[in-house]
Amino acid sequence: MMNVLMNHIPKCAGNAVARQFEALLGAGGSYEIRTHLGIGAVPDLSPYGFVFGHLPWDWEEKLGQGRQRFSLMRNPVTRVLSAYFFFEQLRREGSAVVAGYPPMSLMAYVTSEMPLVMATTCNEQARHVLGLTGPGTRDPAQARDFVAERLPMLERFFCIGLYERLQESLDVVCWHLRLPRMRAGLVDNPTHLDWKRSRVDAAVIEEIRARNLIDLELYRVVSARFGRAQAMMMEAMMSERYFAAAPPPPALPCVVELAGPVAGSGWYGAEAEPRGWYRWMGGRDGASLYFTAPGGGDMKVTMSVLHLAPGVGNEDIELYLDGRPMRLDMRPERDGRWRLTGRVSGLPARDGHVLTLSTRVWREPSVADGRVLALGVERAVLEAGH
DSSP: OOOEEEEOOTTSSHHHHHHHHHHHHOTTSEEEEOGGGOGGGOOOOTTOSEEEEOOOHHHHHHHOTTSEEEEEEOOHHHHHHHHHHHHHHHHHHTOGGGTTOOOOOHHHHHHOOOHHHHHHHSSHHHHHHSOOOSSOOSOHHHHHHHHHHTGGGGGGEEEEEEGGGHHHHHHHHHHHHTOOOOOOOOOOOHHHHHHHHSOOOHHHHHHHHHHTHHHHHHHHHHHHHHHHHHHHHHHHHHHHHHHHHSOOOOOSOEEEETTSOOOEESEEEEEEETTEEEEEEESSSOEEEEEOOOEEEEEEEEEEEEEEOTTOOGGGEEEEETTEEOEEEEEEOTTSOEEEEEEEEEEEEESOEEEEEEESOOBOOOSSOOOOEEEEEEEEEEEEOO
């Protein structure tokens, strides 16, 4: 049975996504959590395959236990613009949701100190995703530090998609949940049309940015992570065909020497040096290796690295096996090599495994060498256990 929770950040296409799940599951298959009624009003959620709502972080932690979770984010500037026109629409309709909200200009809305308004204009996405309390800092360095410190909180989501790439986001969600493809177009309504047709003062944009430094940094990080999620989805789809045509897999351990032919992507040609043969991994888009070997449960990958681009450290590397993040440890060895070890537990059993590797730091191309370089890898070994 499906067991999914979507933390619906306001003005991020959550209703369009929810409609797709409701169509898939039919009547009684989904439930919208309405936080203004209080957490005590939430019924037993176990009968519902899909639940969603505008959930503060603490609500999500309580109600999302045991569920696969995802969310969507949006460029903070356009999200605030859309929220303003939505508020204006609700005010004209006499909605109780905006009770006490007076007519105001866009700049007055952005700079308002009303709690009801500030909840939408100051880092609202970080309150849902990272548990931010209050409006957040207006210091860029503090904003970057806040996001960096709370990055592990993102791991609770199997995907954070992007409003601006809604169909691609749904594709990743459906692939992960093994669902048929959903198609979702944003339904034009007055709030979409109003802000898209309006000319917005540069001063308004700058004020929105100043009040959403944490959301801007979070959006940058999430956008990069979504790109990697898409890449892993494509690797998984293509590797399935590769493994289906491969000869019967040998037993573990499985050793891939980078001097020879490489099944995978993102590697430059083999090079030699006194210590041995190796290949550079491209920096910007990462790389992958296919291990044709059976395995599951506790798995370990050990990589012998001959070269690191300047500035690359353990905290800059991300390693995934079959889409699951691995715990990393990188240590220098006496001969100038580095040993990079990744571990993962509870991996589903299968006859082929895809290792994906990415870094946040790399060497930019030079005049002498036009390649983008990150790690120079000699070999990789996949084995069972820790």
